[in-house]
Amino acid sequence: MDLIGQPAATPATGPTIIDGNQATFMQDVIEASRQIPVLVDFWATWCGPCKTLTPTLEKVVTAAGGRVRLVKIDVDANRALVAQLSQLGLPLQSVPTVAAFWQGQIADIFQGGLPESEVRRFVEALLKMAGGTMPAADLLAAARAAQEEGDIESAAELYQAMLQEEPEKPEAWGGLIRCFLAAGREEEAEALLAEVPAKIVDHAEVAGARSALLLAIEGKQASGQLRELEARLAADADDHEARYELATALNATDRRAEAAAALLDIMKRQRGWNEDAARLQLLKFFEAWGLDDPATMAARRKLSALLFS
Known part of the structure; x- marks a missing residue:
């Protein structure tokens, strides 16, 4: 359905997560979707994937801050509704099935369990269709979570979505640069760093990504020499250049x-040693790792103990 010219969705004023049934379907889903996008989670008590997907849907919908509603339908308790919807072309032969409604009609659908990153992407696409977006704070949290899970592609897409909304968002620039680094694409990370708006070029998030890039380039040159460096130290424990x-x-x-x-x-x-090169390099590590990284905090405590001993 062409939604051009349709009114944009407005945040819900009532509950955003509810249990629905045949009697309330028209009000909870069809009528409500004229004001706000509605996800319908068709589930069953015997369905294993449902037990994972439903909490994920609830988490993502809650993070959307009232911009989308979730209606949960137990297919076994609402067989007549399922039969009626199946006659309208909604495939409910298997669960979980999630249908997205907007302006009284089905806008999108997926079946089976999906990871949280994919569910977020589904909801974000629905919100864009309805003229809205996910809150920036939740996009950032989702991007960082995907990054920590090693889902670099999803994280990069989320950071890029943030930059479309806020071109001067330092957390998005820093995160996207780190995604390129994680993918081993240092040249593209360097090119991206050059595009950072001058206004935020010295922000801690961007500075950290810059340090990470420089260290990645330095490390790539040295990583192939690990055995040689270890051998040099075995021969001379005071070979500070080798240890550096x-x-x-x-x-x-x-x-x-x-x-x-x-x-x-x-x-x-x-x-x-060497104009305090070791300490300065360690501070560069801290900046690249992040000030709240466990490795940073542990090493900083040791550095403090050393400096003030």
């Missing part, structure tokens, strides 16, 4: 605690 390069290589392979330990070891052996 080893720290960079370890960081490139995400061995953060070991990387920090190598730099701290240099500082213990020779405070101020």
Whole structure:
């Protein structure tokens, strides 16, 4: 259905998650969808995937902040409704089935269990169709969650969606650059960094991504020399240059605690070596990892103990 010219969705004033049935379907779904997009979750008590999908739907709908409603329909308790909808062409032979309604008609549908990132993408597409968007804070949370789960593609798409809405969002720029880095695409990350608006170029999120990029480039050059560097240190424990390069290589392979330990070891052996290069590199690590990263906090405590001992 062509929705051009239809009114944009407005946030719901009532409950956003409800249990529906045959008696309330017209009011809860068809009529309500003229004001707000409505997801209908057709489920059953015996359905294993439903037990995972329904909580995910509830989480995503709650995060949408009243911009979409979820109506849950138990297919076994509403067989007459299921038969009626099936006659209208809605495939309900298997569950879970999720149908999206907007302006009184079916706008989209999916069947089977989906991961949270895919459910968010489905809801975001529905909201765009209805003239709305997911709240930026929830897009950011979803992007970071996808990134932590290793779903770099979904994270990048979410960051890009944020930038379409807010071109000067530093968290989105920093996150997108890190996605390119995680995919091993340093040149594209560098090109993206050059496009960051001047207004936010020194923001902590962007600065952290910049440090991560520089360390990735340095580490790529050193990571192939791990055995050689370890051999140099075995021959001479005071080869600070080898230990410094080893720290960079370890960081490139995400061995953060070991990387920090190598730099701290240099500082213990020779405070101020090479114009304080070890400490400055460690601070660069902190910036790249993030100030609230467990590796940062652990290494910072050790650095403080060393500096003030």
